[in-house]
Amino acid sequence: MTTETKLPHPVKKTVQVMARWSYVVKGFLFCGVAVFAVRMALGLSRKEPNQRQVLETLFSQPLGQFTLLLIALALSAHTLWRIVETIEDPYQKGKSPGGLLHRFTYLLSGISYGSVAVTTFKLVFGVQSGGENSKQLWVAQLLHREGGEWLVVTAGAIMLTWALVQLKKAITQGLYKSLKIDELAYFWRGLIRLIGAIGFITQSTILAGMGYYLLRAAWMKNPRYVKSIDDLLELVGRLPNGTTWLLLLAGGIFLFGLFMFVMARYFPLKLA
Structure with missing residues (x-):
C-alpha cells in the first residue's frame, strides 16, 4: 500500500489538472519539432527542429507571452507530479529493480520537462538562456x-x-x-x-x-x-537517402506527440 500524499486536496487537484494539460503541451511540442524537421528535410526552413524553437515561434505570435506562461505552469505541474509520483508510487510499481527503474524514469521525465519549464519562463521574462x-x-x-x-x-x-x-x-x-x-x-x-x-x-x-x-x-x-535532438536529426539528414530517413523520423516524433494527446485524455493520472 502507498501512503497518502501530504499535498492539500485543493493543491493536489490543481496539480492533477495542470499535469493532465502538460500532456497536451508535450504533444504540441513534439508535433512542433516534427513539423520543423519536415521543413528542414524538404529544404523549406533552416530553423533547428527542437523544443526551444517551437517555444520561440509561439512567443512571436499574438498573446505569445501569455501562452508561454501557461505552458511553463503546466510543465511545472508535470514536474511536481512526477516527483510526487516517484516518491509515493501511486501506480504501485514497488521496490523491485524493475519497479525502481520505472519510478526513476518518472523522475527523469520530471527533471527533463522541468528544464523546459525553466527555458519557457526565461523566454516569458526575457532572460537570456544557453539554448540547446x-x-x-x-x-x-x-x-x-x-x-x-x-x-x-x-x-x-x-x-x-x-x-x-x-x-x-x-x-x-x-x-x-x-x-x-x-x-x-x-x-x-x-x-x-x-x-x-x-x-x-x-x-x-x-x-x-x-x-x-x-x-x-x-x-x-x-x-x-x-x-541534442536537432543535432541528431541533422546527422540523419546527412545519411544516404537522408531525406527519407529524416521524414520517417519526423513522422515518428509526430506520432509520439499525438500519443501525448491520448495520454492527456485517457491516462488515469494519480497523485496517491
Missing part, C-alpha cells in the same frame, strides 16, 4: 574536473536505460492496458496501440542516440560529441 548547446557546456565543465568523465558516462548510461524503458513501453501491453479506452471501438484502440508503438520506438531511438554520444564525449574527452 548548454548540454555541451556542462559536459565541458565536467570533463575538466578530475573524474568528471565518469559523471558523463553515468549520464549516458541513464539515457540508454531510459531508451530501453521507452522501448519496453512500445512493445509491451502495460501502458496501453492502463489507458481508459475500453469504450472505444476496436479500430481506435488498435490505432492508438500502433501510434504509441511507433512513437515510443522513435523516442527510444532518439534517447539512445543522445546516450551514445554522451558516452562518446566521455571516451574522447570532447564535449563537441554531445548531441
Whole structure:
C-alpha cells in the first residue's frame, strides 16, 4: 500500500489538472519539432527542429507571452507530479529493480520537462538562456574536473536505460492496458496501440542516440560529441537517402506527440 500524499486536496487537484494539460503541451511540442524537421528535410526552413524553437515561434505570435506562461505552469505541474509520483508510487510499481527503474524514469521525465519549464519562463521574462548547446557546456565543465568523465558516462548510461524503458513501453501491453479506452471501438484502440508503438520506438531511438554520444564525449574527452535532438536529426539528414530517413523520423516524433494527446485524455493520472 502507498501512503497518502501530504499535498492539500485543493493543491493536489490543481496539480492533477495542470499535469493532465502538460500532456497536451508535450504533444504540441513534439508535433512542433516534427513539423520543423519536415521543413528542414524538404529544404523549406533552416530553423533547428527542437523544443526551444517551437517555444520561440509561439512567443512571436499574438498573446505569445501569455501562452508561454501557461505552458511553463503546466510543465511545472508535470514536474511536481512526477516527483510526487516517484516518491509515493501511486501506480504501485514497488521496490523491485524493475519497479525502481520505472519510478526513476518518472523522475527523469520530471527533471527533463522541468528544464523546459525553466527555458519557457526565461523566454516569458526575457532572460537570456544557453539554448540547446548548454548540454555541451556542462559536459565541458565536467570533463575538466578530475573524474568528471565518469559523471558523463553515468549520464549516458541513464539515457540508454531510459531508451530501453521507452522501448519496453512500445512493445509491451502495460501502458496501453492502463489507458481508459475500453469504450472505444476496436479500430481506435488498435490505432492508438500502433501510434504509441511507433512513437515510443522513435523516442527510444532518439534517447539512445543522445546516450551514445554522451558516452562518446566521455571516451574522447570532447564535449563537441554531445548531441541534442536537432543535432541528431541533422546527422540523419546527412545519411544516404537522408531525406527519407529524416521524414520517417519526423513522422515518428509526430506520432509520439499525438500519443501525448491520448495520454492527456485517457491516462488515469494519480497523485496517491
